[in-house]
Amino acid sequence: MHAPTEPRHYLLIGLAMAVSAIFLVVPLVSIFAVAFSRGWEVYLGNIIEPATLHAIWLTVLAALVCVPINTVFGIAVAWAVSRYDFRGRRLLISVIEVPFSVSPIVAGVTYLFLYGTQGLFGPALQAAGIQIMFTVWAIFLVSLFVTAPFVARELIPLMQAQGSEDEEAAISLGASGWQTFRLVTLPNIRWALLYGAVLTNARVMGEFGAVSVVSGNIRGQTNTLPLQVELLFNDFNTVGAFAAASTLAFIALVTLIVKYALELREGT
Amino acid sequence: MSIRIENVTRVFGDFPAVRNLTLEIEAGELLALLGPSGSGKTTLLRMIAGLDFPDSGRILLDGEDATGLGAGERRIGFVFQHYALFRHMTVRDNVDFGLRVMPRAARPSRAERQAWVMELLERVGLAHLAGRFPAQLSGGQRQRVALARALAIRPRVLLLDEPFGALDAAVRKDLRRWLRNLHVEVPVTTVFVTHDQEEALDVANRVVVMNAGRIEQVGEPREVDAAPASPFMYRFLGHANRLSVEVVGDGVRLGNRLIDAARVDIAPGVPEGPAEAYVRAHEVVLVPPSDPRADMTARLVHSMARGGLLRLEFVGADGELFEAEIPREDCEDLALARDEIVGLHLRRMHIFPKGHG
Numbered sequence: 001m002h003a004p005t006e007p008r009h010y011l012l013i014g015l016a017m018a019v020s021a022i023f024l025v026v027p028l029v030s031i032f033a034v035a036f037s038r039g040w041e042v043y044l045g046n047i048i049e050p051a052t053l054h055a056i057w058l059t060v061l062a063a064l065v066c067v068p069i070n071t072v073f074g075i076a077v078a079w080a081v082s083r084y085d086f087r088g089r090r091l092l093i094s095v096i097e098v099p100f101s102v103s104p105i106v107a108g109v110t111y112l113f114l115y116g117t118q119g120l121f122g123p124a125l126q127a128a129g130i131q132i133m134f135t136v137w138a139i140f141l142v143s144l145f146v147t148a149p150f151v152a153r154e155l156i157p158l159m160q161a162q163g164s165e166d167e168e169a170a171i172s173l174g175a176s177g178w179q180t181f182r183l184v185t186l187p188n189i190r191w192a193l194l195y196g197a198v199l200t201n202a203r204v205m206g207e208f209g210a211v212s213v214v215s216g217n218i219r220g221q222t223n224t225l226p227l228q229v230e231l232l233f234n235d236f237n238t239v240g241a242f243a244a245a246s247t248l249a250f251i252a253l254v255t256l257i258v259k260y261a262l263e264l265r266e267g268t
Numbered sequence: 269m270s271i272r273i274e275n276v277t278r279v280f281g282d283f284p285a286v287r288n289l290t291l292e293i294e295a296g297e298l299l300a301l302l303g304p305s306g307s308g309k310t311t312l313l314r315m316i317a318g319l320d321f322p323d324s325g326r327i328l329l330d331g332e333d334a335t336g337l338g339a340g341e342r343r344i345g346f347v348f349q350h351y352a353l354f355r356h357m358t359v360r361d362n363v364d365f366g367l368r369v370m371p372r373a374a375r376p377s378r379a380e381r382q383a384w385v386m387e388l389l390e391r392v393g394l395a396h397l398a399g400r401f402p403a404q405l406s407g408g409q410r411q412r413v414a415l416a417r418a419l420a421i422r423p424r425v426l427l428l429d430e431p432f433g434a435l436d437a438a439v440r441k442d443l444r445r446w447l448r449n450l451h452v453e454v455p456v457t458t459v460f461v462t463h464d465q466e467e468a469l470d471v472a473n474r475v476v477v478m479n480a481g482r483i484e485q486v487g488e489p490r491e492v493d494a495a496p497a498s499p500f501m502y503r504f505l506g507h508a509n510r511l512s513v514e515v516v517g518d519g520v521r522l523g524n525r526l527i528d529a530a531r532v533d534i535a536p537g538v539p540e541g542p543a544e545a546y547v548r549a550h551e552v553v554l555v556p557p558s559d560p561r562a563d564m565t566a567r568l569v570h571s572m573a574r575g576g577l578l579r580l581e582f583v584g585a586d587g588e589l590f591e592a593e594i595p596r597e598d599c600e601d602l603a604l605a606r607d608e609i610v611g612l613h614l615r616r617m618h619i620f621p622k623g624h625g
Contacts, residue, residue, distance in 0.1 A: 165348050165350060165352035166352050166354060168348070168352070169352040169353075170354075170369075171319075171338070171340050172317060172340065172345075172346040172418075173340075173366035173369065173417070173418075174343070174366055174369055174421060175340065175365070175366075175369040176340070176369070179369045183354075184354055187354075188355070
């Protein structure tokens with residue numbers, strides 16, 4: 001890398017900046033601009049509106065459930081494929097990526113097909129008195145599906161590059177499996193792990209497509225924040241929609257800042 | 269502690285890394301496993317450590333079967349080729365690690381641990397760097413931290429995988445001397461892996477040369493260097509020339525010349541007829557081409573002075589490269605020039621069956 005010297009360098013840089021501003025920064029700013037267009041009080045009133053408040057709570061709950069589960073899942077998968085050579089290893093690495101390559105709406109429909117009343121397991125579940133579709137459980141399930149790859153994808157390349165020598169050293173010094181994991185493996189992967197968890201969190205909170213298929217959109221019950229935004233917008237409550245959207249945008253901004261800080265840490 | 273490796277085999281996929289190998293290592297030995305890459309020496313070391321396990325055969329530590337024991341149960345100090353220091357811990361915490369993870373009942377008190385860690389760091393000359401992180405140390409310093417860490421658990425055996433592999437020449441030499449001295453001070457059974465014959469011959473009390481998963485030769489460094497037992501050994505030790513000869517009675521024919529038994533070692537079982545002769549570079553003497561002692565003539569293509577020795581490269585009549593190593597003062601009066609034709613007298617030839625090894 002070097003500093004720009006010729007006019008065409010400046011032209012290219014200027015172009016990149018302008019395009020980023022028009023496509024990325026302006027919409028982000030406009031969210032907050034519209035949300036606050038009628039002042040603080042209206043904004044706050046929209047946020048503490050019960051249905052919106054419930055949507056915020058449900059979104060946070062989904063994150064609280066999905067982030068820990070997919071963090072553990074991600075570590076387990078990354079550990080398996082980076083430490084062991086087994087039949088089907090490459091296939092497993094590809095399968096983990098499926099949620100990335102499949103449209104979330106397809107994921108939602110698939111879960112509907114599996115667990116819905118007309119679905120594969122539907123009759124059996126119904127007989128047992130369990131309803132999954134159109135409840136918060138469905139939201140958790142599809143969110144888990146959609147965010148399954150994030151942690152694993154961050155960890156696999158790192159753990160492959162680091163190799164298992166550190167862990168072998170710990171074992172040869174008499175450490176138990178758990179001590180090795182806690183004292184050696186975890187500190188070695190902590191920044192990538194945190195980074196993966198932050199991305200998982202952002203995606204759980206922002207997921208629309210898959211959740212909208214399986215949640216049933218019941219206001220005040222199974223509406224997450226993204227669904228609530230759409231609902232308010234369709235109600236012609238523009239300021240309310242933007243206020244709800246601003247909370248999501250705020251989460252996105254925090255995620256970006258944390259991600260940036262983590263990348264700085266990882267670089268050192 | 270003594271180690272006995274009994275008929276051990278280890279196969280990766282369809283690659284046999286170690287084949288039916290048996291070896292006895294006595295308590296207090298400083299033993300080198302020497303061999304080219306892929307010869308199985310690191311695999312063998314890892315199996316002694318319990319980081320890998322044989323597909324068949326047994327490993328006995330002090331006469332007790334340890335084949336199924338994991339690395340943590342063997343109390344063996346292992347030093348990895350790339351040190352494997354814990355990067356997020358200071359030098360002090362790295363060395364303390366093996367003590368810290370001990371079960372509470374067996375673990376020394378904090379003060380005892382601290383004193384022992386500092387004593388070890390003192391011994392490896394790094395006490396002043398106790399608070400540093402591995403990334404702030406040089407290669408040689410990291411290597412010594414890794415050694416101190418392995419010694420902290422008072423291991424029954426010390427195993428080192430290519431301990432000098434990643435260091436530059438000067439540091440390597442220092443560390444070699446240092447390891448020899450350490451073994452005198454702390455006479456724990458030590459096994460180290462290397463592909464560098466000079467290193468093995470310099471440091472070890474006994475050398476085991478491995479090739480393709482088997483032991484090629486075992487002996488004291490001087491023995492191994494003085495009497496290589498196979499064509500592989502000549503090629504591996506280097507600076508040896510291969511010639512095609514014909515065995516006639518108890519002598520050989522080289523070109524038109526008959527060389528009698530006095531200068532020829534014929535390995536057992538070599539039949540009359542075509543065979544391979546190995547001549548080491550220092551067993552070659554330069555003579556004028558017309559001298560009756562000249563066994564062959566060759567053209568000088570390259571010469572290099574190294575200390576008191578001169579390394580010469582020739583091309584023989586059949587176009588093959590030929591190496592000679594002679595004391596410098598012996599050739600000062602020869603006034604050698606490039607492309608000069610000289611006579612070569614072979615002081616000793618070692619004969620093996622054709623196409624063997």
